[in-house]
Amino acid sequence: MRIQEHLKLSGAAAVVALPWLKQEVWIPFVASIGIDVDHYLWHAVTYRTLSLRAAIRYFRRADPPQLAQQRLFHQPVFLGTLFFVAAWTRSRLLWLILAGFVFHVGLDAIHVTQMRRLKRTLSEQAGHMCPECGQFCDTLQLHTVSYARNVVDRYNVAHFVVLCGDCHARAHG
Ligand SMILES: [Zn+2]
Ligand SMILES: [Zn+2]
Numbered sequence: 237m238r239i240q241e242h243l244k245l246s247g248a249a250a251v252v253a254l255p256w257l258k259q260e261v262w263i264p265f266v267a268s269i270g271i272d273v274d275h276y277l278w279h280a281v282t283y284r285t286l287s288l289r290a291a292i293r294y295f296r297r298a299d300p301p302q303l304a305q306q307r308l309f310h311q312p313v314f315l316g317t318l319f320f321v322a323a324w325t326r327s328r329l330l331w332l333i334l335a336g337f338v339f340h341v342g343l344d345a346i347h348v349t350q351m352r353r354l355k356r357t358l359s360e361q362a363g364h365m366c367p368e369c370g371q372f373c374d375t376l377q378l379h380t381v382s383y384a385r386n387v388v389d390r391y392n393v394a395h396f397v398v399l400c401g402d403c404h405a406r407a408h409g
Contacts, residue, residue: 237347238383242269245343245387246336260332267336274309298404299377310341350391354378358398366400368407373400379407 246268250261257264279291294300308314315337322330355378366373376398384390399407 237344239269239272241387241390242272242340242343246339249339257332260328263329263332264336264339267333268340271309271337271340275306278303278306278308296408298379298408299401309337310344315341351378354391354393354396355398357393358396362398366403367397368399368403371400371402377401377404379404 246265249268250265253264254261275295276288276291279294280286283290283294285291304311315334318330318334318337321327322334355376358378359376362376364373364376365371366376377400379397379399380395381397382395384392384395389395
């Protein structure tokens with residue numbers, strides 16, 4: 237899920253949680269966005285550059301490799317450890333950070349499930365032929381044509397298309 241979408245949804249959750257968390261509401265909010273810094277850190281270490289631009293370009297490619305080490309803070313092991321440390325130290329701050337992280341990872345899980353479903357449906361509809369070049373392709377890639385402004389409409393099939401690897405790379409220019 238894109239950062240802007242996380243911002244929107246975390247913002248909405250923060251508004252809902254405001255009556256309970258009051259002035260502490262910014263802690264889970266910042267955590268739920270900040271967790272993605274692991275992507276940047278991975279890129280910085282792997283490509284030896286601190287450029288945020290280069291990192292964004294890397295992950296906006298047609299079909300960037302999905303590696304566990306890009307998502308260190310998203311891993312169950314990391315979250316589980318944080319859980320135990322929070323329980324051990326009874327730190328309210330850690331609990332709030334963990335809440336933000338879990339909210340983010342939950343949204344990512346929904347996103348991945350929806351994208352898989354769309355890819356399967358559209359690939360079957362296309363008969364595994366790239367609609368752009370007509371080439372038969374075992375594993376077509378899902379490409380987002382447009383982003384719905386309304387969250388409810390985000391995973392509407394009308395916003396997506398499946399393409400072969402070449403056409404997908406071309407679509408991302
Ligand atoms: Zn194609
Ligand atoms: Zn794409």
